[in-house]
Structures are given as structure tokens and as C-alpha cells.
Amino acid sequence: KAGVTQTPRYLIKTRGQQVTLSCSPISGHRSVSWYQQTPGQGLQFLFEYFSETQRNKGNFPGRFSGRQFSNSRSEMNVSTLELGDSALYLCASSLQGQNNSPLHFGNGTRLTVT
Amino acid sequence: QQQVKQSPQSLIVQKGGISIINCAYENTAFDYFPWYQQFPGKGPALLIAIRPDVSEKKEGRFTISFNKSAKQFSLHIMDSQPGDSATYFCAASSPGGGADGLTFGKGTHLIIQP
Numbered sequence: 001k002a003g004v005t006q007t008p009r010y011l012i013k014t015r016g017q018q019v020t021l022s023c024s025p026i027s028g029h030r031s032v033s034w035y036q037q038t039p040g041q042g043l044q045f046l047f048e049y050f051s052e053t054q055r056n057k058g059n060f061p062g063r064f065s066g067r068q069f070s071n072s073r074s075e076m077n078v079s080t081l082e083l084g085d086s087a088l089y090l091c092a093s094s095l096q097g098q099n100n101s102p103l104h105f106g107n108g109t110r111l112t113v114t
Numbered sequence: 115q116q117q118v119k120q121s122p123q124s125l126i127v128q129k130g131g132i133s134i135i136n137c138a139y140e141n142t143a144f145d146y147f148p149w150y151q152q153f154p155g156k157g158p159a160l161l162i163a164i165r166p167d168v169s170e171k172k173e174g175r176f177t178i179s180f181n182k183s184a185k186q187f188s189l190h191i192m193d194s195q196p197g198d199s200a201t202y203f204c205a206a207s208s209p210g211g212g213a214d215g216l217t218f219g220k221g222t223h224l225i226i227q228p
Contacts, residue, residue, distance in 0.1 A: 004157070033215060043158070043203065045215030056215055090157050098216050099146050099207045105157030 001026060004106035006091050012112045018079040021109045025072050025093030031055075032074040033098050034066060037088040037108070046089075049074055050097055078111075086113045117141050118206050120219025128227050133191040135222045137204035140185065144206040148216070149178065149189050152201045161189075161202075194226045 005024040013019050025032050034046040045058035049068035066076040072093070078085055088110050092103040119138045127133045137147075148163035164171045164178045164187065171178045177190040191198055204219040 035215070042220045043205075043216075043218040045217070048215060058215060092157070099209055102148070102160045102163065103216065105150075105159065107155065107157045 004091055004093050004104050006089075006106035006109050008109060009107070010110045010112075012114065013081050014114055015081055015083060017081050018077065019081060019111060021076045021078075021089055021091075021111075023074045023076070023091030023093075023106060025074070025091075026104055029093035029095055029104070030072055031094045031097045031101075032068055032072065033092045033094070033103065034074070034076050035090045035092065035105075036060075037090055038086075043090070046076070048098060055097065081113045083113050086111060117217045118204060118219045120204050120222060122222060123220070124223040124225070126225045126227060127194045129194065129196060131194050131226075133189075133194045133198065133224055133226070135189045135202055135204070135224070136186065137188065137206075137219050138184075138186045139206050139217075141206070141208065141217075142185070143208040144217075145209055146207045147178070147180065147187050148205050149176075150203045150205065150218075152203065152221075158203060191224075194224075196226045196228050199224060199226045 007022045031050045033048040035043050037043045048056040052068045063079045068074045088108040090108045092105040094103050095101040149161045150158035151161045152158040162173045162176050175192045180187045202222045205216045207216045
């Protein structure tokens with residue numbers, strides 16, 4: 001079975017721009033979660049989608065948004081980029097949600113904001 | 115507020131030795147405690163997980179010890195090998211995930227010396 005696929009792997013953007021990251025979950029997984037990883041803050045939860053509905057949301061500003069499609073693929077959007085948004089963005093999929101079944105992470109998208 | 119505190123930040127162990135990483139949590143609603151392993155350039159991968167109804171869980175060389183009253187849990191890696199060199203994260207979540215999703219510790223950078 002193919003793992004979680006995230007595209008692109010690397011992205012360089014300028015302050016004020018917006019960016020869209022993509023995630024394809026493991027086949028059959030209905031839950032997709034997004035995390036931000038930085039050296040200072042570690043891994044922080046952004047949001048979780050299950051069957052196209054946002055189920056949980058972390059403590060991030062409204063500039064961070066996401067959606068899930070009927071095939072469970074998910075996208076994350078960050079608008080009005082700030083320097084502090086530079087991070088590794090990780091997508092993870094699971095069968096039934098992150099408390100009920102194991103999370104399988106992709107290798108992330110490395111976003112650099114200049 | 116850091117809800118899961120992980121120590122040590124870094125650890126050097128000789129090949130064949132026992133690696134021990136500790137975590138402490140504050141939220142008594144947490145009921146799921148996984149450990150993740152992350153290699154450079156890769157996303158975290160689930161190693162082993164435990165729920166509070168058991169005090170210990172073993173899978174191969176990896177053991178989780180759980181102390182509910184002390185609100186602590188630890189990862190023991192027996193017969194540590196150079197291939198175990200990676201960053202290890204403990205995590206915790208409450209039923210349904212909630213606004214915090216999986217709450218991760220800050221990570222332990224483990225080096226196994228040959």
C-alpha cells in the first residue's frame with residue numbers, strides 16, 4: 001500500500017503571498033490531520049478532517065485553513081504568509097481519527113518564507 | 115502551556131545499552147499515549163502506543179512503561195543499535211482528539227554510539 005504523499009516537498013514563498021499544500025492519504029483512510037513542525041515549537045496540531053468535515057482545529061490563526069475532498073485527499077492553505085510560517089508541514093492519515101487509530105505521517109512539505 | 119514534557123532533550127547510549135526516554139503529562143483526560151520515531155528528512159513513524167488500562171506494553175526491543183498515578187510514561191529501547199539513532203517523540207491525546215489533536219513532547223535526539 002502506498003504511504004501518505006505530500007506535494008510539493010519544498011516551497012519558497014515571499015511574505016504576504018499565499019500557499020497551498022497537498023496531501024494524499026493512504027487508500028481507505030478517511031481522516032487527515034495536519035501538523036506544523038518547527039525547531040522551537042516542535043509538532044503542533046493544525047486541524048483534522050474526517051469525511052470532508054473539519055472535526056478538530058488547533059490554536060492557529062484563521063490564515064491557516066484546509067479542506068478535504070470526497071476522495072479523502074486534503075489541501076492546506078496559508079494566506080498572507082509571515083516569516084514565522086517557515087516550517088515543515090506534515091500531513092497524517094488514519095482510518096478512524098487520531099485518537100482511535102494510528103497516525104501515518106507523510107514526509108512533509110518544507111515551506112520557507114523570505 | 116506545554117502539556118507533555120519530555121526528557122532528556124538529547125541522549126547518547128552505547129551500542130547494546132538501554133535507552134530510556136521519559137514523558138510527563140498534565141491533562142488527566144488523556145487516554146492514548148503513542149511514541150513516534152523520526153529520521154532526518156522523514157515524517158514521524160509510529161513505534162508503539164499504550165492506553166491507561168495497562169502499565170506496560172512491549173513490542174520487540176521497545177517497551178512503554180505507564181504510571182497513571184504519577185502521570186508519567188517512558189520508552190525503553192533494549193539492546194540499542196546504531197540504526198535506532200533518531201529523534202523520538204512522545205505524544206498524548208484525549209478522547210476524540212479535541213482542539214489539541216495529538217499533543218507532542220519536544221523530542222529526544224538519540225545517538226547510539228557503535
